[in-house]
Amino acid sequence: MRLDDHWFVACRSEALRDRPVAFTLQGVPLVLFRGEGGRPGALEDRCPHRNAPLSAALLRGRELECAYHGWRFDTSGRCVSVPGLTGPPKAPAFSARAFACLEQDDRVWVYSTPGAPPRREPFRFPNLAESGYATLHRVFRVRAGLQAALENTLDVPHTAFVHGGLFRTDRRRSEVEVVVRRFADRCEAEFIGEERPRGLAGRLLAPRGGVVTHVDRFLLPSIAQVEYRLGQASHLLITSAMTPVEESLTQLSVAVTFRLPLPGLLVRLVLSPIAVHLFRQDARMLALQSDNLQRFGGERFASTELDLLGPQIARLLKQAARGEVPPSPGEVLHEHRARMRL
């Protein structure tokens, strides 16, 4: 499944400095580097001459110099020099394929269709600049396809088993109602009357307990959001911008944005290892699942009403893969209610 005409996070801005960086997007090898004005560029990772990888090139000022014959390219992919030629290089066939590339929210984003002017803007990470909020950033990679990684991130029932104890357990469940809404480019599940999650993470969010507002949300092409609110004091929003690196490899650019009735530094100190721990548990399970899908040559899933967003994510991704993505979110297209024991 290829998602054309979408922006994906390649890396944190700070990870792209004075050397070219190899990066694979949907199976296509790219090279990232900073050109004119420090602006990032993304080219197909092969020199048009003899197809040496440009990620092995040297950065000469604002141009990439291929390590094999010294051909030089700017971020538009144009070949600006062929050493040894008595004249200037004639352009078209000597150009490297370029992908639109920009920096936003301290991340380098790449547009998935080469040579095309972007039809939309990248997703914006929320709350980054609002006062009272702090944000924790992490990048993870997991051996799983995009859809499996998205569903896992937004799935509630697995938490009692994969993360048992950390914020939900299989005991002392109570029934809650969930409203599931489908939009043209997203879907969400809102939990009504959910008690503060048990375990350490829940205590951090709401030290004195209480009923939380909890929404899980998927936004095309690859954003997963988990949001918790407790009155005005506590707000926790985990945004995961996913990048389909290869068929079974997904990169998660995670921002944990929070406003909590606790010192920010303390929260950071506690949240960071928890986030890493949770991720590792999910990553292990996703890799097991991914390897098993490979062993069996494909997936054969059975779903229950507890799989609130998984089937919706699958449908939205399929639409996007066919290119059917509406320009704006629009109104709720469909809403249904489910009950589950949390």
Add this chain to the structure above:
Amino acid sequence: MRLDDHWFVACRSEALRDRPVAFTLQGVPLVLFRGEGGRPGALEDRCPHRNAPLSAALLRGRELECAYHGWRFDTSGRCVSVPGLTGPPKAPAFSARAFACLEQDDRVWVYSTPGAPPRREPFRFPNLAESGYATLHRVFRVRAGLQAALENTLDVPHTAFVHGGLFRTDRRRSEVEVVVRRFADRCEAEFIGEERPRGLAGRLLAPRGGVVTHVDRFLLPSIAQVEYRLGQASHLLITSAMTPVEESLTQLSVAVTFRLPLPGLLVRLVLSPIAVHLFRQDARMLALQSDNLQRFGGERFASTELDLLGPQIARLLKQAARGEVPPSPGEVLHEHRARMRL
């Protein structure tokens, strides 16, 4: 080549305890576990929900609990619980595929066709309980296809080269006659007037020399037997129940059953390392052969009259793969005589 509707040894009974065990049969990943009354069950190794491997599940009493979302299965494959559901799970789509499974002769056997009531019983290892007999058990795995492993086990001419010195050599050969018999579900080669094999193994069998009765036998679907008798005193029967794990991986469940004019403990002490040594020599050669078949993209065999059973094994396996296996052994269908220099 798939052999449907047959029983194969999965493991020794003692190897299946209080944890699920992953096992692959003819390329199909399975999970084995003990259910009601300690009886073994075999399910396809994927949860029907999100296809996580059930071999990573926990055993909760007599049920397997998937590590991803906690779905529980009994040995029949039925999903008995979906945590979070407000009602009981509705059955069919939530069931895991089950393979008939039973214990016999201290081994766990799996039937190769899922969801089907067995059309026959597993092979019975002979002589296990008779007085005067002792038995040595070993499990080996070899990087070879089933047919190659079977032929190797029942082939005499290779012994002088692969096991040179241990029980036959290329020198001092004498001519013997062999009767080859074909049945509906088996074939055998009986050596007439064979002298006691030379080397250590022969000395163990017949310390004072003499003419032995020697029969090599293949029984569908995957049993190889090598039998030596010397009068009433000495009887050695090596039974190898083979399991086609993958195209080029075969498991040998070997029982060396013997009644010899020597103390049982002594025989064990001598036979065990010999058996392991012989197996390693064969395993090395079979792996060389198997790798070479892969390099050349398939086999191209030439046979002589010395290849007594190989071509018959190939024909019987092909018949079995087409499902043409008669219910009972019946009478000799064909018999011919060959001569070879042993």
Add this chain to the structure above:
Amino acid sequence: MRLDDHWFVACRSEALRDRPVAFTLQGVPLVLFRGEGGRPGALEDRCPHRNAPLSAALLRGRELECAYHGWRFDTSGRCVSVPGLTGPPKAPAFSARAFACLEQDDRVWVYSTPGAPPRREPFRFPNLAESGYATLHRVFRVRAGLQAALENTLDVPHTAFVHGGLFRTDRRRSEVEVVVRRFADRCEAEFIGEERPRGLAGRLLAPRGGVVTHVDRFLLPSIAQVEYRLGQASHLLITSAMTPVEESLTQLSVAVTFRLPLPGLLVRLVLSPIAVHLFRQDARMLALQSDNLQRFGGERFASTELDLLGPQIARLLKQAARGEVPPSPGEVLHEHRARMRL
């Protein structure tokens, strides 16, 4: 691309002694061994009986004895013995496929078409026996296809980048003229008015500077030659007989033949590590290129007038792959001139 009816170097003569040697030619596994009169033979590396690799065989006198059942073969591939048979082996189906094989210039050569009488003779390494000349031999393997390895060896522009400093740099270039000639079975580029190459290698060739004669040459099926002359005193000829081992693995049998105004021993001491160093630099770049071609599923090259021989090599190899190789070199078919800044 398969090149039929051509001779390729398998190994140095001294590398083939009293053991069979495995060797792969164009993806076909072979075994080499010395038979009657010490003459080398090459058979397909599988016993016709059960396809065990003959490279695991023992050499018994002048015959190869398969390690599985002891079948014996001479260098013609004929099966001369099947141990255990009461009569002699009947020939045809029991023969191993043989490739013509001979020794020339201290190397073992194999003809790429099995069972066929050679239609031509192997390439002869030049100058080996002339007085005043010395020769340095080296064998290398590089993870690259034949065409890429040939082009790399005969390509001038990469030297300033891959071997920067050693004999050319990207600075202080001057324009030279090159005559490119195409023949029926070869092509060459002659550099007119080229100054002595800079760097260590150039100093060795022409300690006092001067204008050199420099010709790069490709001869079907797989010979690359780089030749430098400076008056009568200095002559350096690097001949690389390449062997397509596998699609992306090429063996280079290199002979550096030289007559220089310096003591031969000194030249050897200096040239040998330089040759190894240059090779490693090229090998690294070729492997990068080869891996990248694999990642992108094929090549897509753009050429300039600086790519003097690459496109010609490609065309000649394609002709040869179609079997269109004329018996003699004949006259210049085409000549053109190019200018480049060296």
